[in-house]
């Protein structure tokens with residue numbers, strides 16, 4: 092059982108209805124962001140629900156502090172199909188529709204369904220049956236807070252009863268504020284207390300409700316009883332009013348002066364006990380003059396009261412008074428205690444230091460007129476935002492990177508059987524040829540559906556340019572930008588890095604530059620194919636290039652290096668870099684620093700298909716480019732394919748890309764911990780990353796050692812949740828010989844190949860297909876991913892059979908030329924004329940004949 096919600100037309104009605112603020116959720120029919128922000132500010136309540144017509148509008152409402160957003164069945168279904176609700180907790184969503192519409196929903200339902208009786212849905216048995224089925228199959232198994240709310244209409248009681256009989260979920264009622272007028276009440280049509288208690292029940296013989304009274308921080312003040320009348324009185328007056336079992340209506344504090352201001356009223360899960368949240372004035376709730384009937388306060392409440400009274404009348408010589416009067420001293424103490432807390436290690440020490448820090452932090456709050464309730468409201472508000480800041484510390488505090496603390500010992504993890512992170516195992520000698528072929532395949536990607544999704548996005552960017560980029564970034568990345576592009580020279584302040592980061596990027600830059608510079612084709616190739624016939628070939632940069640740097644699940648400055656350096660070496664004159672913005676709308680400073688180093692002219696703060704479209708077609712602020720390179724998720728890849736096929740935009744792409752992958756060949760000489768670490772370094776990229784171990788003649792014990800290491804190391808990774816999904820989709824193939832291993836690897840054509848065998852360099856000549864090879868135990872793939880010099884943007888999905896990874900030549904094209912002397916033409920003439928004759932192309936033949944005739948006169 093839950094309390095009724097109240098429905099109001101617009102925020103102004105909330106102010107008119109003082110009683111509403113004390114009750115459950117308030118549903119605002121016509122809320123806009125500004126009005127709801129000021130309402131939340133004014134009333135301090137966060138239990139507002141509001142209707143939204145799109146996910147964009149919903150995000151704004153959620154961020155403004157609205158608890159639940161109500162979608163129509165249609166908006167909900169569309170948003171779901173387009174994955175726009177990913178990451179939004181389901182308790183922040185309600186769907187409203189008729190019984191029939193709700194019953195027909197196939198998408199996973201959120202926790203609240205609002206049955207709208209006003210849409211004239213016939214409440215027939217079939218509709219009710221389908222509704223019950225949906226609710227049973229989708230809501231009940233999930234547990235948690237599940238509610239069906241009946242929007243009050245003329246037939247609401249009939250609906251309520253009908254739905255109640257289905258016995259599928261908790262029921263609530265929405266009562267329209269329009270019915271809460273004094274007039275209606277006088278006419279006996281509605282009584283707010285009655286309305287409030289409509290779904291409550293009491294098992295007490297006297298019909299009263301047991302009522303718990305708590306303060307703003309949920310500290311119990313005491314136990315009382317309520318009746319319909321006392322609840323009505325309380326809601327109307329905004330005071331604590333209860334029902335004394337022997338003295339009738341009890342206006343708390345009427346004689347003692349210890350009155351209460353009402354904050355909120357609700358009731359418990361089975362609707363038989365009420366809770367009044369109040370601000371207690373005067374000496375306290377208890378007749379013994381203590382604040383609570385359970386004795387004096389302790390903990391934070393007590394500290395707050397003490398600090399409050401010290402602020403009002405502490406002797407000037409007391410330490411707390413000094414703190415209040417000396418902001419510098421207070422600041423120093425907060426810093427000192429924060430440092431001590433960070434350095435504390437054992438349990439007692441951490442509790443001790445945290446208590447000290449909280450004492451000084453609360454002193455700061457009280458001196459600024461901020462209460463614990465204000466702090467708690469702030470925490471609740473932050474928890475309710477759906478767009479998030481990245482949570483990185485400011486550079487000044489972030490010098491030491493945190494390492495995931497291994498919370499379990501290696502021996503313990505080794506023995507763990509439940510939830511073990513393990514790959515599947517096959518033995519080459521036991522599998523059929525079909526199974527071997529199946530193992531070579533990657534998961535099938537259905538690009539038609541994704542192309543269907545990205546096409547309208549790209550069309551929108553083509554038509555509306557920057558305005559579309561801004562809207563789509565708000566929609567998919569939940570970031571509201573003012574301008575999507577940064578133009579060089581970039582603001583130094585946006586690329587501030589700590590010295591270690593800068594040094595690491597600089598070192599990686601130098602190595603990658605050196606290797607890619609050496610690849611540059613600077614010399615003209617000149618060949619005299621026969622005397623007097625000279626052919627040449629020379630390279631020219633592709634002028635304008637667009638580089639996509641992914642930013643969805645991980646921030647990738649390394650990909651900026653891998654794409655930007657070869658483009659710079661090749662001499663591209665316009666380098667545009669696109670990358671999704673951070674949640675606060677800013678650019679990743681490391682990415683901007685590299686953009687600056689490679690001489691990018693623009694950084695586009697957008698991701699996905701919209702970024703690719705902007706670079707392919709150009710917008711008001713994004714230059715159109717000739718080639719788009721770089722990895723990305725399925726939307727990015729599909730958009731690159733669409734752009735490449737659109738001859739009207741004239742753009743090419745580097746290669747088809749898919750999720751990262753690695754194949755490791757390991758024999759008896761391999762180090763199990765190293766082998767496991769290499770497999771995991773790719774498995775952590777994404778849930779669809781595939782890693783393959785080809786184990787050469789390993790005993791069961793040798794293989795088990797690698798498997799143990801996979802579980803142990805994976806369990807300690809911060810991205811263990813991703814690894815838990817990618818590792819079970821990956822596999823180990825046991826083979827007897829190195830030749831079998833190499834032959835399988837060549838057929839698989841991996842993006843990365845790591846050789847953990849004896850004399851690994853001797854295997855290289857046999858490797859026919861791979862994006863990049865890592866030779867021997869001291870060459871982890873991570874080195875190639877970041878800093879050794881080779882490129883990490885490589886062909887996946889088996890495309891290493893025919894594609895190279897990104898390299899300097901990706902950013903150039905070749906032009907050929909020829910020059911023939913008279914003698915040369917004379918020598919070659921007959922051959923050309925004969926071939927033209929065979930093809931029946933007389934004009935071709937003639938172009939030679941006309942000259943040769945002169946020469947042979």
Ligand SMILES: NC(=O)c1ccc[n+]([C@@H]2O[C@H](COP(=O)([O-])OP(=O)(O)OC[C@H]3O[C@@H](n4cnc5c(N)ncnc54)[C@H](O)[C@@H]3O)[C@@H](O)[C@H]2O)c1
Pocket residue numbers: 173174175544567568640641642643644645647650671697698699700722723724725726727748749750751776777883884885887
């Ligand atoms: N092969 C390589 O060299 C290499 C290197 C680095 C990363 N990667 C791969 O790149 C990929 C990066 O993917 P990512 O998602 O982290 O970042 P991403 O930058 O590729 O994609 C994020 C963008 O996707 C768009 N998007 C998200 N949901 C959408 C939706 N429902 N409809 C339309 N657009 C939507 C958003 O605009 C968002 O900005 C991973 O698969 C990773 O393995 C590959």
Ligand SMILES: N[C@H](CO)Cc1c[nH]c[nH+]1
Pocket residue numbers: 647649650751752842876883884885
């Ligand atoms: N391994 C990825 C390519 O498949 C590249 C990368 C970037 N950062 C870390 N790794």
Ligand SMILES: [Zn+2]
Pocket residue numbers: 751772773776876
């Ligand atoms: Zn990697």
